[in-house]
Amino acid sequence: MLTKKGAATRRRIVDAAATEIRERGVANVTLEDVGRRSGTGKSQLFHYFPEGKEELLLAVARREAERVIEDQQPQLGSLTSWAAWGRWRDVVVERYRRQGVHCPLGVLITEIGRHTPAAQAVTRQLLDQWQAQLRLGIEQMRESGRIGPAIDPDRAAAALIAAIQGGVTILMSTNSAEHLEAALDLFLDHLRTAAPAPS
Amino acid sequence: MLTKKGAATRRRIVDAAATEIRERGVANVTLEDVGRRSGTGKSQLFHYFPEGKEELLLAVARREAERVIEDQQPQLGSLTSWAAWGRWRDVVVERYRRQGVHCPLGVLITEIGRHTPAAQAVTRQLLDQWQAQLRLGIEQMRESGRIGPAIDPDRAAAALIAAIQGGVTILMSTNSAEHLEAALDLFLDHLRTAAPAPS
DNA sequence: GAAGAATTGGACCGGCAGGTCCACTTCTCC
DNA sequence: GGAGAAGTGGACCTGCCGGTCCAATTCTTC
Numbered sequence: 033m034l035t036k037k038g039a040a041t042r043r044r045i046v047d048a049a050a051t052e053i054r055e056r057g058v059a060n061v062t063l064e065d066v067g068r069r070s071g072t073g074k075s076q077l078f079h080y081f082p083e084g085k086e087e088l089l090l091a092v093a094r095r096e097a098e099r100v101i102e103d104q105q106p107q108l109g110s111l112t113s114w115a116a117w118g119r120w121r122d123v124v125v126e127r128y129r130r131q132g133v134h135c136p137l138g139v140l141i142t143e144i145g146r147h148t149p150a151a152q153a154v155t156r157q158l159l160d161q162w163q164a165q166l167r168l169g170i171e172q173m174r175e176s177g178r179i180g181p182a183i184d185p186d187r188a189a190a191a192l193i194a195a196i197q198g199g200v201t202i203l204m205s206t207n208s209a210e211h212l213e214a215a216l217d218l219f220l221d222h223l224r225t226a227a228p229a230p231s
Numbered sequence: 232m233l234t235k236k237g238a239a240t241r242r243r244i245v246d247a248a249a250t251e252i253r254e255r256g257v258a259n260v261t262l263e264d265v266g267r268r269s270g271t272g273k274s275q276l277f278h279y280f281p282e283g284k285e286e287l288l289l290a291v292a293r294r295e296a297e298r299v300i301e302d303q304q305p306q307l308g309s310l311t312s313w314a315a316w317g318r319w320r321d322v323v324v325e326r327y328r329r330q331g332v333h334c335p336l337g338v339l340i341t342e343i344g345r346h347t348p349a350a351q352a353v354t355r356q357l358l359d360q361w362q363a364q365l366r367l368g369i370e371q372m373r374e375s376g377r378i379g380p381a382i383d384p385d386r387a388a389a390a391l392i393a394a395i396q397g398g399v400t401i402l403m404s405t406n407s408a409e410h411l412e413a414a415l416d417l418f419l420d421h422l423r424t425a426a427p428a429p430s
Numbered sequence: 431g432a433a434g435a436a437t438t439g440g441a442c443c444g445g446c447a448g449g450t451c452c453a454c455t456t457c458t459c460c
Numbered sequence: 461g462g463a464g465a466a467g468t469g470g471a472c473c474t475g476c477c478g479g480t481c482c483a484a485t486t487c488t489t490c
Contacts, residue, residue, distance in 0.1 A: 035436060035487065057345070059258055062477055073439055074479075080437095084479065133345075142341035145404050146256070146332075155404045187413040191394065194414035198397025205344050205354045214386040215393035222421040234457065234466060261447055272469055273449075279467095283449065 042080045044070045050092045054134040058089070058143040086148060093144045093151045096136040097158040101165075103127050103136070108162075111169025114178065114224070121216050128200055129209040138204045141197065163189045170223070182226050195219050241279045243269045249291045253333040257288070257342040285347060292343045292350045295335040296357040300364075302326055302335070307361075310368025313377065313423070320415050327399055328408040337403045340396065362388045369422070381425050394418050 034042075048070035052061045063085060067073050081087040101108070104127075107120035128135055145155035166189035173179040199212025233241070247269035251260045262284060266272050280286040300307070303326075306319035327334055344354035365388035372378040398411025 033436080037487075038436065041437080063479085064477075075440075075481090076438060078479070085477095141400055141404055152404055159401065159405065159410075188417060190410045190413040191417040194397035194401055194410040195390065195394045196397065197400050197410075198393035198395065198414075201340055201396050201400050202358065202393055205340055205351055206358065211358075211389045211393040211396075214389040215397075218387060218390040218418075218421060221425065222417060225425055226420065232466080236457075237467065240467075262449085263447075274451090274470075275468060277449070284447095 038080070041070075041072060041076060045072060045077060045080060045088070046091045046095055049088055050095050050136075053092060053144070054136065054139050058139070058147075063088075089144055089147060090150050090154070093140055093154045096140040096144070097154050099136045100140065100158060101161060108165050108169075111166070112172050112176075117169070117173075117220060117223075121220060124196065125209060125213055125216065128203055128212060132207055133204050135200060135204065137197070138200050142201060142204070159193060163193055166192055173223070179223055180226055183223060188223065192219055237279070240269075240271060240275060244271060244276060244279060244287070245290045245294055248287055249294050249335075252291060252343070253335065253338050257338070257346075262287075288343055288346060289349050289353070292339055292353045295339040295343070296353050298335045299339065299357060300360060307364050307368075310365070311371050311375075316368070316372075316419060316422075320419060323395065324408060324412055324415065327402055327411060331406055332403050334399060334403065336396070337399050341400060341403070358392060362392055365391055372422070378422055379425055382422060387422065391418055 045066060049061070049066045052065050052069055056065075063074055063077055066088070067077060077088070078084060081091065104120065104123060107116065107123050111117055111120060128137075140158070141155055145151050163186070167185045170179060170183065170185040170188055174181065174183065174185065195215035196212065199209070199215045202211040203209050244265060248260070248265045251264050251268055255264075262273055262276055265287070266276060276287070277283060280290065303319065303322060306315065306322050310316055310319060327336075339357070340354055344350050362385070366384045369378060369382065369384040369387055373380065373382065373384065394414035395411065398408070398414045401410040402408050
């Protein structure tokens with residue numbers, strides 16, 4: 033029901049759509065653009081995505097959601113020391129700074145992720161997963177006494193995600209990572225200094 | 232060149248467009264919708280906005296930018312005590328929680344504000360203005376010794392805006408103000424506790 | 431190697447939405 | 461009160477883009 037060749041074509045279509053959307057915004061990308069970029073035509077497109085554009089967009093959303101997490105690995109997965117947090121922070125800033133306007137996270141949340149309930153679910157799942165990983169990192173730091181007990185790991189993780197999200201959104205409008213950096217730094221500073229465990 | 236009646240019509244058109252866009256997203260709003268809602272037709276529309284949709288969108292962007300600041304007044308203008316900061320925080324959360332998806336800030340930054348360079352300039356100006364007001368509040372708190380000298384007012388204000396922006400963006404995707412609240416609270420907490428002035 | 435399924439190419443359709451035009455009405459101001 | 465500008469209504473045009481159709485080709489499997 034889906035040969036190797038078919039699967040490859042499908043992948044090519046999703047990738048082409050994702051790239052095109054990142055570069056030019058979902059509103060300016062037509063199915064023909066996707067076809068051109070992926071070296072296919074509309075008939076293939078509708079062959080692999082019978083529901084048409086909406087289904088394709090959903091596939092793109094899933095792809096981009098994966099990418100957001102991947103882009104932070106392996107740092108996001110082992111936030112067990114301040115040095116590790118610092119490296120993660122640098123990865124995030126560097127990545128988004130380089131990507132500038134063409135950024136999976138921004139495009140997903142601000143453009144694709146609101147189109148349909150299904151896409152919203154993808155966004156939500158991404159946020160949950162992300163928050164869980166950050167919470168884990170904070171918990172580990174707390175257990176090893178490097179973060180004080182006044183910090184609620186779950187709320188802190190939520191706040192951190194909001195800060196990044198906001199920084200990225202602003203980056204997309206102003207092309208400056210200033211806000212993102214300020215938010216991340218202030219945040220980490222808070223983790224370090226808030227009600228530290230007595231040494 | 233623009234009679235009283237004309238000015239009123241123009242305003243009606245912008246308001247109608249703004250409302251319509253907030254409710255249904257810029258992508259789903261047609262000029263006919265705007266016409267219907269404002270009780271006008273396309274001929275008026277192009278009479279007052281000769282460049283068409285793009286010009287109208289720019290006018291909407293400006294309107295919404297004003298609204299974002301207005302919505303936080305008078306609290307934003309006098310952040311001179313912790314109680315005042317608390318009230319401001321409540322106003323922000325309450326407002327965005329009530330507005331949910333239909334929010335001027337979110338729509339401006341994520342939908343309209345990226346369409347064109349002119350609209351980006353509007354966004355940028357809004358952010359500058361907002362940041363300046365917050366910075367002023369932080370400086371005042373610092374001068375009166377309630378915020379420690381370790382806080383850089385400008386960077387802190389930038390971070391705060393990012394946090395709100397992110398909270399709102401997430402609110403628009405998930406319909407939950409949890410992230411916004413967490414970000415704001417953690418933030419204020421940091422201001423309160425970071426390197427407090429010796430009493 | 432042939433049947434049947436998966437894949438591909440491209441011509442075609444139809445509606446929608448931005449934009450144009452022009453005739454008509456209502457204001458403003460001398 | 462009349463000339464000219466500002467404001468209004470709505471029919472019409474046109475290009476674009478999502479979506480359809482079908483015939484041709486290639487793959488899989490026995």
